[in-house]
Amino acid sequence: MSITIKDIASLAGVSYSTVSKALNDSPLVRSETKQKILKIANEVGYEPNYAAQQLVSKQSKVIGLIWPTVERVAPSTLLTKINEEISRHSYSMILSISPLKSSLDMFKRFNVDGVIVFDEQNYERLDASSIPMVTYGVAKNKNIPVIDVNYQEAMHTAVDYLYSLGHRKITFVGDFSLDDERQTEKYYGFNRAMKKHGLPISSNHLVNTAGLDWYDGYTATSKLLKSGFCSTAIIGGSYDISAGIVRALREANYIIPKDVSVISYDNIPQMANLEVPLTSFGVPVDQIAKYIVTTLMDFIQDKDSVPYVQTLQPAINELNSCAHAAVSSIE
Template identity: 70%
Template sequence: MIITIKDIAKKIGVSYSTVSKALNDSPLVKQETKDKIIKLAKEMGYEPNYAAQRLVSKRSNVIGLIWPTLERVAPSALITKINEEISKHNYSMILSINSIEESVEMFKRFQVDGVIVFNRDNIHMPKTFPMPIVTYGVNQNNSIPVIDVNYKEAMNAAVEYLNKLGHENIAFLGDFSFIDERQVEKYQGFQQAMRKFGLKLNNYNLVNTGGLDWYDGYMATNRLLSSPFKPTAIIGTSYDISAGIVRALRQANYIIPKDMSVISYDNIPQMENLEVPLTSFGVPVEDIAQQMVTTLLNYIEDSDTVPLSPVLTPKIAERTSCALAGKNNK
């Protein structure tokens, strides 16, 4: 038997509207009455009619999230934090790993209130969407809010950190395919920082991984170690690449950080759980999640005005993978 608001109202002796307001935590109902109604609703097994609520409020309280790949660790960590943040605002999340176009069509059928988009290459984003949408990466599209995590500043901070430890021969391992604006920002940021601090750039300390996976970082490190260039520190541009760097160094009998300092992009807790806990730079994953959800909810409230695209500040998470250059004896 389905319990309705009318059943609760009849049982407790109040109007239907009073029960409805109490169940929606309205300040118009006295707290004593509200507590009594909520307690009775639980005892009777009342379940809200979400379909009816949607017709009245024109809201589904559902957010769609598009992420075309879940293969890497950092994206999975961010999705978890986003889901936690969405739940704090009494919303639910639907995740799609289909293309942006396919996902948007599906979310239209589900009548989601808004969508968070993670574009694999941060390019070819549609100019218009049928619902409020927020993305992240490099802010070059003013038609939708972009949460800019300031990749260049993260690379600048990493180089400065290593330079203060006395490192001058610094290698940079990242994907140079240039189809992903986020990787381009890191690549350019590293070079700008090296010039800023008067450090040398050459053909050997810029190492193209050709991808963003663990194996890409592993193979690129092996190529670096067999080259004439002998760095005292390595910067990896993602968690997965850096995990490959650590494995290759350990297989070559390098002790981190005694023989080689390693620092990584991606400020996620999982850095602590690598073979060697890595010092990392980047915007903390919980800060990205909070900013994305807050921006989207503001956009949903006023869909006629596109919110400003904030630029977040990278931070350091110091662990045990970096040492003074003088301690590098390899």
């Protein structure tokens, strides 16, 4: 037989409503009484009836998250930070890596209070009128609130930073796939920043990895180094790509940053754990997670209170992979 709130009330010598308030951490219950009730609840093995709570509050206290992949480091880091933020709001999270429609159907069966979506190819199929939803990435052509992490501005930040160090021969190694708007924004941002500074753009300055994994960065950089490479700085398009860049450079006996500076997109703590700790750029992952979750929580409470686009500002996180360019290399 399961333990109920009434059983705890009898054991604690308080009213049913006092137990209910204590279990929900209400400030209306004195601290000593609350601790006594929680101690009894723990000792008798009380488990909340979430189904009953949901009927009363009309909230499941659960957030759904649709994520196409958890294989790469940066997305996995953001996923972890989002889960931490959701927990701080006393919610739980359900993760789905299934296709968009089946994920949404499942979340509706679970009566989740809101959904965070990462599926840049299917935004036109989303309808935030049925369930509160938010996403992050690029603000173009979305019909749900977007946390825009400003990819083009991020690339400007990286090029400006390298330019300030005297670099004039800069190569961008990234995925230029046209079906991924996030990578496309980085590509356009790099081109615009290079033109702003009057810097050359040729095949040696734009290297397409055709993928976002470690091996994509490694093979693309290895080919670049065999083709008359002469840049003094490389921008990596993601954490995983940059890890491959570093391995290829070290195998070719390049010393970072003495021979070549390297800076990477994805402002995540793991940059410090690479074989050469990398300076990185982009919106810090903690900030992205906080904005995503806070926006969704506000949207759940009042849809009219949330702007449909919030644009975040990228920043540089300096480690020791970039140095001033040699005077002879500055044109």
